[in-house]
Amino acid sequence: MASNNxxxxxxxxxxxxxxxxxxxxxxxxxxxxDPKLWIALSMPTRGxxxxxxxxxxLDTDKDGFVRQPEVLEAVKWSLGVYKDVGQVLEGSxxxxxxxxxxxxxxxxxxxxxxxxxxxxxxxxxxxxxTSAEKMFTDTLFNGDGVVPAEAATGDVRATIExxxxxxxxxxxxxxxxxxxxxxxxxxFAEAKAVVAWxxxxxxxxLPLAAATTGAADAIRAVRSKVDDFFTRCRLAVYDARxxxxxxxxxxxxxxxSSKELSNASVExxxxxxxxxxPNASLxxxxxxxxxxxxxxxxxxxxxxxxxxxxxRVLTDADWHKILDAIAPHEAWLGAKPANKLDQLTVEQxxxxxxxxxxxxxxxxxxxxxxxxVDAVGDVERLCRYQRDLGMLLNNxxxxxxxxxxxxxxxxxxxxYLDGRGCNLVFEVIDPAKHASMAPMAGAYLxxxxxxxAGGEKKTIAAAFTAGDVDNLFVGRNGVFVDRxxxxxxxxxxxxxxxxxxIRQAFWAPYKKLVRGIEERVAKRAAAAEAEKQAKxxxxxxxxxxxxxTVTVPAPAAAPEPKKGIDIxxxxxxxxxxxxxxxxxxxIMAGVFGLGKWAPIAIxxxxxxxxxxxxxxxxxxxxxxxxxxxxxANGWAINALTRIxxxxxxxxxxxxxxxxGAVRNLKDPYxxxxxxxxxxxxxxxxxxxxxxxxxxxxxxxxxxxxxxxxVLGASAPAAKAP
Numbered sequence: 001m002a003s004n005n006x007x008x009x010x011x012x013x014x015x016x017x018x019x020x021x022x023x024x025x026x027x028x029x030x031x032x033x034d035p036k037l038w039i040a041l042s043m044p045t046r047g048x049x050x051x052x053x054x055x056x057x058l059d060t061d062k063d064g065f066v067r068q069p070e071v072l073e074a075v076k077w078s079l080g081v082y083k084d085v086g087q088v089l090e091g092s093x094x095x096x097x098x099x100x101x102x103x104x105x106x107x108x109x110x111x112x113x114x115x116x117x118x119x120x121x122x123x124x125x126x127x128x129x130t131s132a133e134k135m136f137t138d139t140l141f142n143g144d145g146v147v148p149a150e151a152a153t154g155d156v157r158a159t160i161e162x163x164x165x166x167x168x169x170x171x172x173x174x175x176x177x178x179x180x181x182x183x184x185x186x187x188f189a190e191a192k193a194v195v196a197w198x199x200x201x202x203x204x205x206l207p208l209a210a211a212t213t214g215a216a217d218a219i220r221a222v223r224s225k226v227d228d229f230f231t232r233c234r235l236a237v238y239d240a241r242x243x244x245x246x247x248x249x250x251x252x253x254x255x256x257s258s259k260e261l262s263n264a265s266v267e268x269x270x271x272x273x274x275x276x277x278p279n280a281s282l283x284x285x286x287x288x289x290x291x292x293x294x295x296x297x298x299x300x301x302x303x304x305x306x307x308x309x310x311x312r313v314l315t316d317a318d319w320h321k322i323l324d325a326i327a328p329h330e331a332w333l334g335a336k337p338a339n340k341l342d343q344l345t346v347e348q349x350x351x352x353x354x355x356x357x358x359x360x361x362x363x364x365x366x367x368x369x370x371x372x373v374d375a376v377g378d379v380e381r382l383c384r385y386q387r388d389l390g391m392l393l394n395n396x397x398x399x400x401x402x403x404x405x406x407x408x409x410x411x412x413x414x415x416y417l418d419g420r421g422c423n424l425v426f427e428v429i430d431p432a433k434h435a436s437m438a439p440m441a442g443a444y445l446x447x448x449x450x451x452x453a454g455g456e457k458k459t460i461a462a463a464f465t466a467g468d469v470d471n472l473f474v475g476r477n478g479v480f481v482d483r484x485x486x487x488x489x490x491x492x493x494x495x496x497x498x499x500x501x502i503r504q505a506f507w508a509p510y511k512k513l514v515r516g517i518e519e520r521v522a523k524r525a526a527a528a529e530a531e532k533q534a535k536x537x538x539x540x541x542x543x544x545x546x547x548x549t550v551t552v553p554a555p556a557a558a559p560e561p562k563k564g565i566d567i568x569x570x571x572x573x574x575x576x577x578x579x580x581x582x583x584x585x586x587i588m589a590g591v592f593g594l595g596k597w598a599p600i601a602i603x604x605x606x607x608x609x610x611x612x613x614x615x616x617x618x619x620x621x622x623x624x625x626x627x628x629x630x631x632a633n634g635w636a637i638n639a640l641t642r643i644x645x646x647x648x649x650x651x652x653x654x655x656x657x658x659x660g661a662v663r664n665l666k667d668p669y670x671x672x673x674x675x676x677x678x679x680x681x682x683x684x685x686x687x688x689x690x691x692x693x694x695x696x697x698x699x700x701x702x703x704x705x706x707x708x709x710v711l712g713a714s715a716p717a718a719k720a721p
Contacts, residue, residue, distance in 0.1 A: 006032065013403035014647040016639065020400075021393055024086035028079060030397070031072050035638070040396045042067045042636035047429050048409040049483045050395075054388040057381055065634065071396060078385055081105045089390040094125035095382055105382055108375030115372070126387065129380035139174070141366045143373035146170050148178035152362050159355045160362075162348070163187040166340045181363060188356045190339035191349040197336055198346045205332045207325055208306050215303040216329050219322065222295050225273045229282055230316045236278040246276045263290050281313035399641060402626075405650065407483070410630055415448065415462040415490060417478025418471050421653040422446075424463040424643075425480070426629055431459060434632040438496050442624040443643065445496040446472060450480050450488035460490070461629065464500060465648035499620050501645065509609050621645055 006029035009020040019037055021027065035041065042065050045055040058066045058074055078085045083101055100106040109124040112132050140151040149160045160179055167187055169177035179187075206212040236243040248271045256267055268291040274282055282288070284300040304311050307322050341349060394400045395409045402408030405423075415422040428434045428447070438445055443463045450458050460480060464472065472495065480490040626641035643651070657663065691697045695717025698706040707715040 008033070013400070015642040015644040016399070016403065018398035018400065018403070021089060021397060022086075024084045027075050027085050027088070027393075030075055033397075035068060038068060038397050039399050039637065039639045039641065040630075040635055041638045042634075043396060043409075044429070044634035047427050047633055049407070049411070050388055050392060050409050051384065054384040054392075057384060058392075066392075066396075071392070074385060074389060075393075077381075078389065081382060088386055089393070091387055091390045093127070093383065093387050094123045095386045096123045098122070100382075104375070105378050108372075109379045109382070111372065112376055112379050124379055124383065126380070126383040129376055129383055132376045132379075140172075141369055142173045143366060143368075143370035144173040145363070145367055145370070146172040146178040146180050147359075147363050147366055148172045148174070148176040150176065151178075151366070152359070155351070156355050156358045156362065159352045159359055162344060162352055163359075166343065179359075184356075184359055184363065187341075188353065190337065190341055191353050193337040194339055194341055195346060195349055195353065197332075200335075201332060204328045206329065211302070211306060212326075212329055215306060216326055216333070218295075218299045218302040219326055222273075222292065222299050223323075225292060226282060226299075226314075226319060229273045229276070230319060232272060232276045233278060233280045233316070236276055236280075240278065243276050243278065247272060263293070265291060279316075281315045282319070283313050285312055399626075403647070410633070410635070411483070412460055413480055413482035415446075415460065415478055415480045417446070417462075417476065417490070417492075418467070419655045420464065420467055422462040422464055422651070423653065424465065424651045426461045426633060428459040428461055429633045434461060434629075435494075437628040437632040440628040441626065442498055442620045443496070443629070443648075444469060444498045444500050446492050447494040447496075448478070448480065448490040449493050450490045452486065452488050456488075458488070459493075463629075463643075464652055465643065466500060466652035467654055469497070469500060498624075499616070501621070501649070506614055621648075624648065 006025060008026070009022065010017055011020050012018070016039075018039065019033060021030075045052065045059050045064050045066060048055075055066060056062075058070050060070055060073065075085070078088055081100060081103070082088070083099055087095075087099055095109075097106065097109060100109070112128060113119060113121045113124055116128060116131060118128070140148060147160065149157050149164065152160055163179045163183055164177060167179070167183045170180050170183070172178040208215050232242075232246045236246060252267075252271070259265070259267065261268060268289065271289055271291075273292045273296070274280070274288040282296075284296050284304065288296055300311065300314075303322060303326075304314060304318070307325055308318055311318065344352075391401065391409065395402065399408060400406075402411070410426060411423065412425045412427040415425050424443075426434075438461065441463075443465065446462050446464060448460050448462060450460055462480075472492070474492050474495060476492045478490045478492075480488040482488065621644075622642075624643045626643055627637040627639075630637050630641075688697070692701075692707055693711075693716065695707045695715060698708060698717060703709055708718045712718065
């Protein structure tokens with residue numbers, strides 16, 4: 001269906017060339033589109049304004065990112081389902097059945113609607129799939145291949161509970177513990193093997209019948225110690241001197257004498273089980289090690305007496321006769337199949353094995369609805385793609401949602417602060433990565449910590465793209481409204497400073513000059529105040545040193561003097577004003593000296609001051625780019641996604657009066673105004689008077705009002721050479 005000859009529509013928005021997706025043919029040929037023309041090649045499944053379940057469906061390798069091949073796979077799947085796959089670009093929560101091709105998805109949609117009592121419905125919706133999913137979740141047989149114990153009764157239920165007890169459980173779709181095919185097969189295979197092994201036990205394996213197990217346990221409990229005793233006795237036969245050495249030595253007994261002993265003492269248990277002598281027999285009732293006495297008594301009652309008769313002592317020959325008799329039983333125990341069924345008796349296993357077919361039949365009953373449940377999954381995918389796939393494509397192949405101001409999926413909401421609404425806001429997923437990449441975006445960013453009632457927290461980065469920055473600083477508070485309409489208290493914690501506009505850059509030097517003058521005046525006034533205070537402190541110190549023996553009545557408290565203008569402050573302001581006046585006078589003299597070129601000179605001076613700032617702003621604004629901000633959040637941006645000046649201005653809403661609003665400018669609490677217009681008028685008059693006096697305006701004036709005519713020889717222009 002796809003063709004290399006497909007003609008793509010390329011449009012330009014915000015200074016970025018993008019591929020338009022408008023029809024079925026565009027989607028059918030998407031796999032032929034050069035990946036270099038895609039705006040993005042990867043996006044995270046979290047931190048974006050798309051349904052996370054839809055993104056998880058798209059993320060087939062479950063790595064947390066939706067990559068280009070996964071997008072193409074979703075489009076390919078949709079091509080096989082829709083008659084006209086271009087329908088997904090419309091976006092909707094429901095799909096009309098007549099828009100689907102005949103096939104399993106259409107059949108599944110019809111079966112789903114029928115099960116929900118909507119057999120005559122013309123469309124299937126995402127709500128329908130949610131209802132079906134809940135229906136299957138609340139049932140015991142839901143096609144997930146897991147059977148809870150509640151799905152059976154009687155012996156079958158008891159068998160399932162035994163499987164859970166021995167082999168563990170797996171959660172059913174409803175959340176209840178159950179068993180799957182692997183656990184069922186493992187249980188019955190082990191049960192059959194254990195029963196078959198148990199059936200191999202004959203009279204030779206069980207010489208004492210049921211009592212053989214107790215006898216074997218009693219023998220096993222003392223075997224190593226009894227073997228040690230008879231070996232030592234045989235060694236004493238070999239060399240009589242060994243008897244003394246192989247018994248407990250004096251040093252060992254002396255060491256025991258200083259300790260509090262009991263039959264459980266390890267030191268006693270380490271001594272020989274009885275006294276070592278050549279060809280000695282093992283006493284079973286007395287004359288043996290107290291630490292082993294109880295175990296030897298049990299050996300006597302459970303093994304020796306049943307197997308060879310009553311004995312007070314046990315000879316080496318008797319011992320080997322007992323070991324030979326129990327050897328087949330030990331070999332049989334060693335051949336027991338590995339299993340997890342130790343907590344169940346052989347009788348319980350024999351009772352469970354006949355119910356294997358019934359347990360498997362219960363599992364088959366659950367699996368019988370698997371196709372129906374899987375069909376619900378396909379219909380859910382259909383409805384989710386109908387609603388979300390078009391939006392994803394318009395935020396992945398192109399950024400039309402963003403550049404058309406419909407809201408890109410990466411935009412977290414709106415930050416309201418300083419009389420502006422910033423629409424280009426990003427949730428910060430990795431603060432360290434964001435901080436390293438944000439400066440490369442060339443945008444003015446305000447990082448804010450956001451909190452909500454209940455302790456929810458998040459960090460955002462808001463791009464200011466219009467207005468000025470004079471009133472933006474760390475600590476300012478605003479309100480962030482996310483895409484769900486939830487409001488958060490936002491506080492600026494960090495600012496990445498970049499120009500907002502050429503206009504702002506033009507006035508920036510003058511604002512810096514005013515701030516510099518204010519700072520210098522404040523510093524000079526503070527220095528003068530400190531100097532005055534130091535003199536007052538010195539006088540106070542001298543007064544305090546007067547003869548303390550003289551009693552001086554305390555003067556009545558004088559009224560606090562009225563605060564006046566500090567002389568130091570006045571002096572500081574005077575110096576500043578004098579310096580500024582001198583500079584302005586020099587500039588004005590030079591400007592008026594140019595005659596008719598004076599206006600051009602004024603413009604030139606202003607441009608000379610502002611040009612460097614404007615040029616730097618122009619360069620940075622041309623480089624302003626969305627890519628680094630998205631890359632910092634895990635996207636793989638494949639194009640230079642510029643934010644030019646006109647588009648950037650549209651991303652920040654400034655406060656405007658509502659249409660038709662009536663504005664009353666009369667403020668009863670307004671500060672008393674100053675006659676600035678009068679001051680400006682007087683300054684203009686003085687400037688013109690000075691220009692006339694020095695003859696700078698003579699060439700523009702009639703002869704009768706020129707300075708040389710009115711002032712004659714006294715005019716400065718008349719004295720000029």
